[in-house]
Amino acid sequence: xxxxxxAENATRxxxxxxxxxxxxxxxxxxxxxxxxxxLADIAKAADVPLGNIYYYFKTRDEIVDAVVDTHxxxxxxxxxxxxxxxxxxxxxxxxxxxxxxxxxxxxxxxCPHGTLCSELEKTRDDHEAGRLIKIPLAWxxxxxxxxGRRDARELAIKxxxxxxxxxxxxxxxxxxxxxxxEATRLERWIDSL
Amino acid sequence: xxxxxxAENATRxxxxxxxxxxxxxxxxxxxxxxxxxxLADIAKAADVPLGNIYYYFKTRDEIVDAVVDTHxxxxxxxxxxxxxxxxxxxxxxxxxxxxxxxxxxxxxxxCPHGTLCSELEKTRDDHEAGRLIKIPLAWxxxxxxxxGRRDARELAIKxxxxxxxxxxxxxxxxxxxxxxxEATRLERWIDSL
DNA sequence: GTCTATAGACCGATAGAC
DNA sequence: GTCTATCGGTCTATAGAC
Numbered sequence: 160x161x162x163x164x165x166a167e168n169a170t171r172x173x174x175x176x177x178x179x180x181x182x183x184x185x186x187x188x189x190x191x192x193x194x195x196x197x198l199a200d201i202a203k204a205a206d207v208p209l210g211n212i213y214y215y216f217k218t219r220d221e222i223v224d225a226v227v228d229t230h231x232x233x234x235x236x237x238x239x240x241x242x243x244x245x246x247x248x249x250x251x252x253x254x255x256x257x258x259x260x261x262x263x264x265x266x267x268x269x270c271p272h273g274t275l276c277s278e279l280e281k282t283r284d285d286h287e288a289g290r291l292i293k294i295p296l297a298w299x300x301x302x303x304x305x306x307g308r309r310d311a312r313e314l315a316i317k318x319x320x321x322x323x324x325x326x327x328x329x330x331x332x333x334x335x336x337x338x339x340x341e342a343t344r345l346e347r348w349i350d351s352l
Numbered sequence: 353x354x355x356x357x358x359a360e361n362a363t364r365x366x367x368x369x370x371x372x373x374x375x376x377x378x379x380x381x382x383x384x385x386x387x388x389x390x391l392a393d394i395a396k397a398a399d400v401p402l403g404n405i406y407y408y409f410k411t412r413d414e415i416v417d418a419v420v421d422t423h424x425x426x427x428x429x430x431x432x433x434x435x436x437x438x439x440x441x442x443x444x445x446x447x448x449x450x451x452x453x454x455x456x457x458x459x460x461x462x463c464p465h466g467t468l469c470s471e472l473e474k475t476r477d478d479h480e481a482g483r484l485i486k487i488p489l490a491w492x493x494x495x496x497x498x499x500g501r502r503d504a505r506e507l508a509i510k511x512x513x514x515x516x517x518x519x520x521x522x523x524x525x526x527x528x529x530x531x532x533x534e535a536t537r538l539e540r541w542i543d544s545l
Numbered sequence: 546g547t548c549t550a551t552a553g554a555c556c557g558a559t560a561g562a563c
Numbered sequence: 564g565t566c567t568a569t570c571g572g573t574c575t576a577t578a579g580a581c
Contacts, residue, residue, distance in 0.1 A: 191475055192385075192387060192474050194386075194388050195475060197556065198556075199555085199556075199557095207565095208565075208566050209557095209566090210558085210559080210565085210566060210567070210569095211564085211566060212558095213557090214564065214565075218558085219556090268474050269470050273470070273520050274470045274471075274474070276520065276523065276524040277470050277520065277523060277524075278471065280461075280526070281385050281388075281461050282383075282385065282388060286526060288524070289524045289525060289526070292520070292524035292525060293525065316521065319517070319521060320513075320514060320517035320518050320520075320521060320534070321513060322517070323517040323521065324516040324518070325513050327466050327469065327517070327520065328485060328489075328512060328516065330469065331466075331469040331481070331482045331484070331485035331486075332482060333473070341513070369547095390574065390575085392573085392574080392575095400547095401547075402549095402575095403550080403576085403578095404546085404548060406575090406576065406577075407547075407548095410576095411575085412574090412575065
């Protein structure tokens with residue numbers, strides 16, 4: 160996807176400027192990393208004048224915080240949408256489907272949450288990015304608990320380790336089939352419980 | 353000065369400037385990330401004047417390349433040192449020991465190879481950082497093949513997925529015990545094969 | 546080979562007109 | 564609220580003395 164398409168994505172329905180800025184920043188940060196993404200990049204992609212950013216955000220760091228918050232919100236929405244399935248196994252397998260659908264993007268830019276954590280946790284004093292792991296982990300533990308498993312925490316970790324580890328390999332080897340194959344394995348594992 | 357004297361200088365006495373620069377860069381990149389690490393940071397840590405860097409490296413990117421090469425060399429040295437064990441299982445368990453010993457550093461800054469891949473693969477056209485995954489993967493596959501496993505490739509992926517995934521969680525949750533526990537699980541798994 | 550000084554580009558942030 | 568213009572600082576890279 161080209162930069163102009165990123166810009167289009169951020170502006171297609173012309174949401175408010177603040178939202179356009181955060182959307183553009185979120186996508187650019189995923190594709191380029193936090194430190195490579197400049198305010199000029201974000202302003203251009205969001206079609207907002209550079210200086211105007213400072214009406215919505217006091218500092219560059221505040222935009223990065225907003226990017227993390229956007230991902231947290233996305234995670235919570237995904238979790239909520241999984242609630243439509245009536246059993247823990249169906250919810251877990253629906254989640255696996257969501258992750259498998261992201262295989263191509265992950266092969267190009269890595270897991271949006273994992274790579275953001277890896278970059279921010281190195282230098283940030285607040286460990287807000289860790290929520291992107293903690294929230295899914297807590298939800299997973301809940302599902303395994305509902306399945307009557309005493310080792311729900313360990314199973315939740317195993318699930319997330321498999322996904323994040325596969326995302327790292329999928330990205331490093333630039334091979335989306337790794338993620339698709341792992342999704343199949345995870346589905347069979349859930350069925351076997 | 354002969355080549356052997358240069359090599360000697362770089363190991364026995366205070367290392368040569370080029371090596372000091374690459375060592376400093378490697379550590380800073382692990383702790384701060386590629387984009388946050390400036391030439392001034394590296395020069396200061398290596399105790400080399402800023403402008404002098406350009407006698408050893410044409411561009412900043414060349415230093416980053418040297419950092420990747422240093423890690424590749426480290427991986428190859430680790431693999432070579434595992435050769436002293438006489439069976440594949442002992443070699444695999446020795447590797448697990450090496451990884452477990454890094455738990456604390458991983459909790460603070462992530463896996464040096466995984467986080468470097470995650471950052472560089474987003475924007476770099478050459479995919480040199482991917483070697484940091486490919487080389488261990490090939491070695492692991494070899495060990496499982498020696499164990500008579502037809503599914504050696506899958507087992508190698510499973511091993512590396514477990515390690516890299518655990519590194520991401522260990523870092524995001526800043527909890528080294530995650531890596532230590534996973535090391536124990538991996539050891540038992542190898543024993544069970 | 547080594548080092549100082551600084552050019553030239555870019556970035557985050559601000560001032561101030563409208 | 565919006566936007567232009569630009570400041571001050573920092574970064575990569577170079578020039579040139581020694």
